[in-house]
Amino acid sequence: MAHKFFPKEEFLLKGHAACPGCGAALVLRHVLKALGARTILVIPASCSSVIAGPFPKSSYSVPVLHIAFAASAAAASGIVEALDKLGEKTFNVVVWAGDGGTADIGIQALSGAAERGHDIIYICYDNEAYMNTGIQKSGLTPYKAWTTTTPRGNPSFKKDMPGIMVSHRIPYVATISPAYPNDIVSKIRKAAKIRGLKYIHAHIPCPPGWRFDSSLTVRIARLAVLSGVWILYEYENGVFRLTGPSRKLVDKSKRKPIGEYLKLQGRFRHLSERDVEELQKLVDERWEAIRKDIMGENA
Amino acid sequence: MSKVKVPVARPVIGAAGKTGIWRVSRPVVDYSRCTLCGICWLYCPDSVVEISEDKKRVVIDYDYCKGCGICSVECPFNAIKMVREEVR
Numbered sequence: 001m002a003h004k005f006f007p008k009e010e011f012l013l014k015g016h017a018a019c020p021g022c023g024a025a026l027v028l029r030h031v032l033k034a035l036g037a038r039t040i041l042v043i044p045a046s047c048s049s050v051i052a053g054p055f056p057k058s059s060y061s062v063p064v065l066h067i068a069f070a071a072s073a074a075a076a077s078g079i080v081e082a083l084d085k086l087g088e089k090t091f092n093v094v095v096w097a098g099d100g101g102t103a104d105i106g107i108q109a110l111s112g113a114a115e116r117g118h119d120i121i122y123i124c125y126d127n128e129a130y131m132n133t134g135i136q137k138s139g140l141t142p143y144k145a146w147t148t149t150t151p152r153g154n155p156s157f158k159k160d161m162p163g164i165m166v167s168h169r170i171p172y173v174a175t176i177s178p179a180y181p182n183d184i185v186s187k188i189r190k191a192a193k194i195r196g197l198k199y200i201h202a203h204i205p206c207p208p209g210w211r212f213d214s215s216l217t218v219r220i221a222r223l224a225v226l227s228g229v230w231i232l233y234e235y236e237n238g239v240f241r242l243t244g245p246s247r248k249l250v251d252k253s254k255r256k257p258i259g260e261y262l263k264l265q266g267r268f269r270h271l272s273e274r275d276v277e278e279l280q281k282l283v284d285e286r287w288e289a290i291r292k293d294i295m296g297e298n299a
Numbered sequence: 300m301s302k303v304k305v306p307v308a309r310p311v312i313g314a315a316g317k318t319g320i321w322r323v324s325r326p327v328v329d330y331s332r333c334t335l336c337g338i339c340w341l342y343c344p345d346s347v348v349e350i351s352e353d354k355k356r357v358v359i360d361y362d363y364c365k366g367c368g369i370c371s372v373e374c375p376f377n378a379i380k381m382v383r384e385e386v387r
Contacts, residue, residue, distance in 0.1 A: 001335070001336055001337050002336065002337030002338055002341040003337035003340045003341070003350045004337070006341065010346045012346060013310060013311070013312045013313075013314065013346070014312055014313070014318075014345050014346050014347050014360060014363040015311075015312050015313030015314055015316065015317065015318050015345075015362075015363045016314055016315055016318070016345070017314065017315035017318075018344065018345075019365075020321065020322075020345075020365035020366060020367035020368075021344065021365075021367035021368070021369055022344050022367075023344070025344040025345065026342065026343075026344035026369075029344065029346055052308065053308075053314025053315040054314070054315070055306065055308050056306075056307075056308050056309060057308055057309065057310075057311045057313075057314035057315075058308035058309060058310050058311070058314055059310065059311075059314040059315065060310060061310035064308075178342075181341055181342075207367075213368070214367040214368060214369070215367060215368030215369055215371060215372045215381075216372060217344070217367070217369055218342050218369055218372070218373055219372055219373075
């Protein structure tokens with residue numbers, strides 16, 4: 001039945017160069033389905049520049065600008081200005097950048113574009129490390145996760161990138177997960193209708209980088225949401241709203257224990273029971289803050 | 300006047316070649332259990348699952364299926380089995 005409700009046309013053509021079970025390919029497929037043919041992608045150095053395949057072929061059937069790491073949001077600003085001068089109003093300009101290209105290297109260009117308020121949909125696909133170059137730690141790698149540069153677990157915390165973007169007072173900030181394609185499509189379509197910079201943060205399980213079997217991508221993404229590690233929400237003009245399955249999870253008893261999510265992944269294999277408890281406490285604290293936030297608004 | 304060549308890549312199916320040769324296990328559909336719910340189509344990262352309306356069948360493009368197994372894990376009716384590929 002699902003195939004009757006979602007757009008049929010494929011813009012990520014089969015035979016692309018992504019690894020088997022790639023979460024980024026799955027989310028990008030639904031993002032492009034939601035936006036349609038009149039979309040221009042800006043892709044900085046990332047897995048997705050490889051997924052396109054070798055020149056002169058490309059697996060994306062929309063126009064793509066491959067650009068240097070730090071320049072993605074600035075290049076998108078330029079495209080928006082050029083389209084404006086040409087009088088074209090029907091194009092969606094989309095930046096599709098990885099977590100390193102967003103939170104570490106591209107953050108100044110993104111911050112500038114947010115300040116100028118250019119009409120861009122900026123999507124950060126967050127596979128929580130520099131996967132393309134060999135699993136090095138990024139600013140969005142979670143606390144205690146293994147990477148090749150943090151062999152004993154990441155000592156620093158994951159940046160709250162959507163929170164940083166909310167502080168820029170942009171009109172729309174949202175998070176998405178590959179396990180909930182209907183949520184992806186509705187948020188992307190909503191973002192396309194809003195003027196200004198829209199920031200969308202996607203949680204992307206990565207089989208080679210997170211050390212799990214390629215068949216478990218969607219299951220792990222779903223467990224991340226149901227255990228409360230990944231929270232689905234949107235900020236529309238500064239108003240916070242939980243979406244999809246995250247709405248029911250404010251009550252702690254409804255959330256799955258974080259251990260179920262962690263034990264499927266090799267990058268958390270070295271954790272002791274105390275470490276798992278510590279991570280669980282961090283998740284609970286985050287939800288407690290959200291609960292107070294929502295209660296405060298309703299009161 | 301000579302034409303200026305612009306280095307623009309063109310979209311084609313199979314930009315990275317026949318990715319089906321990467322496959323270790325192949326998904327095989329048990330049509331007696333399949334209800335055409337479309338979950339495999341929805342979660343396929345390689346867009347190789349097609350649901351043919353006139354034949355009422357799930358058709359998997361083995362030329363490009365990388366055999367990740369997401370369809371087999373996500374199928375709510377357990378209708379897709381992963382079968383190990385023979386060495387050719």
